[in-house]
Amino acid sequence: MVVIKQNGVGTIENRQTNTKTSHQYEVLPPSTLPIYKVKQEEKLKFKELVDFCVEKYPNEDNHEFLCYSPYLAYEYLKGTELFEKINSFRYGWGYFDFGALKIVGLFDVNQVELGGTPSDYDKESYSKSKWYRFSQVLIHGILNTVVMNYLYQRPGTVHSIIQRHGMENTETSSGIVKLSKHNEDNLLKSSADFITFGFLRNFECTSSILTSIRSIPDIYDKWYFDILFDGKFKYPADGNYNPQPVYDGGGILYGNRQYPKIRFDPTEQLKDFVGHTPIQREALMALDKDLESVKVEDIPEAGDIYLINNKIVLHYRAQVNVGLTPDKQPCERRWMLRTLSVESFGYMQGFAHPENPRLIIEKGCGHIYSSNELRDFDLRNPVLKNID
Ligand SMILES: [Fe+2]
Secondary structure, three states, rough: OOOOOOOEEEEEEEEOOOOOEEEEOOOOOOOOOEEEEEHHHHHHHHHHHHHHHHHHHHOOOHHHHHHHHHHHHHHOOOOHHHHHHHHOOOEEEEHHHHHEEEEOOOOEEEEEEEHHOOOHHOOOOHHHHHHHHHHHHHHHHHHHEEEEEEOOOOOOOEEEOOOOOOOOOOOOOOOOOOOOEEEOOOOOOOOOOEEEEEEEOOOOOOOOOEEEHOOOOOOOOOOOOOHEEEOOOOOOOOOOOOOEEEEOOOOOOOOOOOOOEEEHHHHHHHHHHOOOHHHHHHHHHHHHHHHHHHOOOOOOOOOOEEEOOOEEEEEOOOOOOOOOOOOOOEEEOOOOEEEEEEEOOHHHHHHHEEOEEEEEEEEEOOOOOOOOOOOOOOOOOOOOOOOO
16 A cells, blocks of 8 residues: 655655655645635626526426536536536545635625524525525535435425524534534434535624544554544434434444544544443544644635535534624524535435435434334425434
8 A cells, every 4th residue: 555644754866866865744734724715707607507597496406406407507617716626626535635615705695685594494484595595506516416305404405504592502503412523414324425504694703613534644643543443333323312222333434544534423422321442432532632633613704605525524613692793792693504415326325215315214324214114204394203
């Protein structure tokens, strides 16, 4: 195996003088969030594309729109740096890839037309966020990935994530459990490859926090690496369950030893009932500490989008004063849109509803809902009530 190191000693060969010299080299790990500032002409082309789709298709869940969005995105945006940046992000799984990209200035958010932030995700007026929903899916169109809907998440392919009052001292939008860094749906074998977070507003100036496994230099040299890589770990099911079942699963780190993928949620996986051995717990805590030391904090504004590789980067948000600006003035609450997509539609069919191939019905670690459990399930409103 060719070992690429971020730090080490290398040899430079000078063929003219026929000498070889030793030198210390250092390549810094990718430790900052890359940002792409959209050009004015790209913004206009993107607007044309979204306008066309909003006019042509009834909603962003429309099957034809979801199928054609990669072709439409290519047709309208080919040759632009914007297209190149986002499309190449799909292939950025390597040793030097941070695993997230912030896109700034892709569109403006008309705050007046958008109106007030709804009290919750299911209380919004669809027509007001429609344009932004289409734009969110079209970013996945540029990526050329397949947008999916997870049963645990909200209905549809674009989810409004809205801060509720009473959530001031939490790090999650749902209010069910306290969260820290995590991959989305990391307890599933069918977890998304890519996520977009699009911000309609963030007047509270809440920080988003991203942590990339690539930012830990030469991770395969860490004492905990062999324990975590392809090890046998426990994965508790979603926190909505009471009591939470625990499944046996694979490594916290997996894939290529030099540039592994990660599935990790320390808040869930370090709970006592999960049942890890003392050395496994120690390894998990050491990884958590290293991830914490390389985290990146960023304050998104309206119109900003984070594009995240969900198998490389973990995310969460800082605590927030809901409905208050940093200088304590009342403001509209933070409103974010989220969409999840995958590289392989075929692989996902092992976890999908037989009548809705975009709907993932996995409970955890490969276990899917039985047809009996889905008997009263409404495909038009795919949220399972009263999981217990
Ligand atoms: Fe999340």
